[in-house]
Amino acid sequence: MRFYLNKIVWITGASSGIGLALAQLLSTYGARLILTSSNAQKLEEAALMCRKNGAKCEVLPCDLSDQKQVEALTPKAIACYGKIDVVILNAGKSQRGLALETNIAVDRLLMDLDYFSNVIIAKAVAQKMKQVGGGHIAVTSSITGKFGFPLRSAYAAAKHALHGFFESLGIEERNNGIFVSLICPGRIRTPISYHAILADGQNYQKSDDGQQQGMPAERCARKYLKAVAKGKREVYIGKKEILLVYIKRYFPALFYKIAESIKPT
DSSP states (O other): GGTTOOOEEOOOSSSSHHHHHHHHHHTTTTOEEEOOOHHHHHHHHHHHHHHTTTTOOOEEEOOOOOOHOOOHHHHHHHHHHHHHHHEEEOOOOOBBBBGSSSSHHHHHHHHHHIIHHHHHHHHHHHHHHOOOOOOOOEEOOOGGGGSSTBBBBHHHHHHHHHHHHHHHHHHHHHGEEEEEEEEEOEEETTTTTTOOEETSBBBBOOHHHHHSEEEEHHHHHHHHHHHHHEEEEEEEEEGGGGGHHHHHHOOOOHHHHHHHHHHHO
């Protein structure tokens, strides 16, 4: 994609899953990369793969659930190349736990990581983008950002919040040259279910069958980058599970029948 040639692209959550697939693709598109995640070792491995493709690549490890670390991160990212053309806010965790059993600390953690870290970075980056004539902000939401779902109360809440903030930001700043894209994957073949957080704060450490049958991360990444290049405001990426977005919109009674038939485990 020629759109990304020589663009400075910052990706959070870049050490695995969709973020890693995005980084690998962008390294073949001629982008100059900045990669962030909490796993410094895997981040270095990702950067090495990108450099083997001929891309310039910087790494910025960060615990994105720590507000102080996040607030200090954007100046470091800008210092890598002098500006940011595209930021892809992709880091996040999923959840496996009933709403009434989930510790409030888990709700707060998911909100800090899946929502507030993205908002903090976006506000800082957007200010710099405005000074140089614009840029692109892409946010990895989820189809769960469009409806509630069993065992996902905190995750769905954070993703719903992303839509409220970033839709507003996109409307406010479009005339200033800032394009905001909300990307909503369904089931993508990534480790997200394995790293999901349980009601008591422990890791799930299982790969859901549905996740393993999902769209390959590489195919998702191609669709993701195409949508950002076209300045799409909201895009759904996945297989037949994407239909749930439209069923909820046009046939809500059917949606609730389907959702309530799922047996939490």
